[in-house]
Amino acid sequence: MVDMTRREALRAGAAALAAPALVERANAQGGFDWRRFRGERIEATVQLSPRGQFLQKNNAEFEELTGIKVGLEVVPEQQHRQKIIVEYASGRPSFDVTEISLHVNKRQVGKARWNTDIKALIADSSLTAPDFDFADYGEGMVSYATQADGRLDSCPAGADYFILYYNKELFATRNVGIPKTWDEMAEAAKRLADPSKQIHGHVGRGVKNANVVLWSSYLLGTAQRDMIDANRQLITDTPDAIWAGETYRRFIRDLSPPGSIGFNWNECQTTFMQGRAAMWVDGIGFAAPLEDKARSRIAGKVGYAVVPRGPGPNHHCALFGAGYAIPEASRKKGPAWFYIQWALGRANQLKWLTSGAGVPARSSPFRNEEAISQSHFPREFFQTLEASAKIARAGLPEIVPVTQFRDVIGSALTNTLGGADVATELKRATAEFRPVLEQSERES
Known part of the structure; x- marks a missing residue:
């Protein structure tokens, strides 16, 4: 043994x-x-x-x-x-x-x-x-x-590296390849969805606070890849941050199950292990319950891949x-x-x-x-896992008020699912949180 x-x-x-x-x-x-x-x-x-x-x-x-x-x-x-x-x-x-x-x-x-x-x-x-x-x-x-x-x-x-989980059986049935970019993943989600069987192309975190780590996963694929700059100033309303917000909205609002605005990791895990979603981006630690034959309908059918690339020169997964x-x-x-x-x-x-x-x-x-x-x-x-370790980068900024950061940015992202403009929401959230971070940095 x-x-x-x-x-x-x-x-x-x-x-x-x-x-x-x-x-x-x-x-x-x-x-x-x-x-x-x-x-x-x-x-x-x-x-x-x-x-x-x-x-x-x-x-x-x-x-x-x-x-x-x-x-x-x-x-x-x-x-x-x-x-x-x-x-x-x-x-x-x-x-x-x-x-x-x-x-x-x-x-x-x-x-x-x-x-x-x-x-x-x-x-x-x-x-x-x-x-x-x-x-x-x-x-x-x-x-x-x-x-x-x-x-x-x-x-x-x-x-805990964020990876791409995918349903191998659904991919094989529709003859879909593993996506290499976020755009390819969105197109694959459309092809893999089967409304008649209540199967969706994607599932992901929609609830505020928990959703920030999915948004940051998209941001890590741009030229920016950080939420604060070298001077420890907040940069969450840049063109790259807005692109990440629009990508987040597309995946959750357009490609995920109804009610995803209230989904945390637990609801995502349940949906995916029941075979009702083709893809899920989240932490590597969920592999165990997904492969548990007593709990998961897709045990033995789970595929694993590094997260797709974004439009920028970087390719990182959230750590x-x-x-x-x-x-x-x-x-x-x-x-x-x-x-x-x-x-x-x-x-x-x-x-x-x-x-x-x-x-x-x-x-x-x-x-x-x-x-x-x-x-x-x-x-x-x-x-x-080994490939993700080579491209891993912190998925949240190293700041004291990180929970408040997730609440403020997460609320903005959740608002976009209801139809609010992404750029407007991120600029508002950035302005709201900036003095909080500055105060925290002065006290450090």
């Missing part, structure tokens, strides 16, 4: 116990020992996702390996983000380990210096397992997790990501760091990939040919 069993994990822990320290320190107690903090208890909070459910399912493995008890809570995404910020701000967070949405909270937690810089923990051979191998993490995700002042205040966990962090206020940084090492170690990151739970921040899983060949995901899935 490719996956590490609990017994094998324990043997690996015993081997680590016997391993010599990699870096000798004056106050070192000897080599690394997975059982060093046995009897301790930590609290961890992560988002409800395939990754969170994976950790929940395998929590006993960590407890048996280390002797550390873990109170693990798995909280829906939006509530989780709100919860941790409230607790951080109180100065007394209830958790010792938390998941951080880098595309939402990175600048906020960095500015407040709420989290521990894990560089010192990584460098301490008595606290870091010899086989943890931090160099295995991809350069892009390490950069994404690093604050502007150089502090690495979360450990890179996973990347979002998460890191696992230790609050500076935690009194159990050692046991917390042990948990992060286990959760984001080579074995578990490989399992994330092969099970479809998420895209690991590490590089080694992509080189594990045996695991990939035995996965229930098609090779096309892994090829798309």
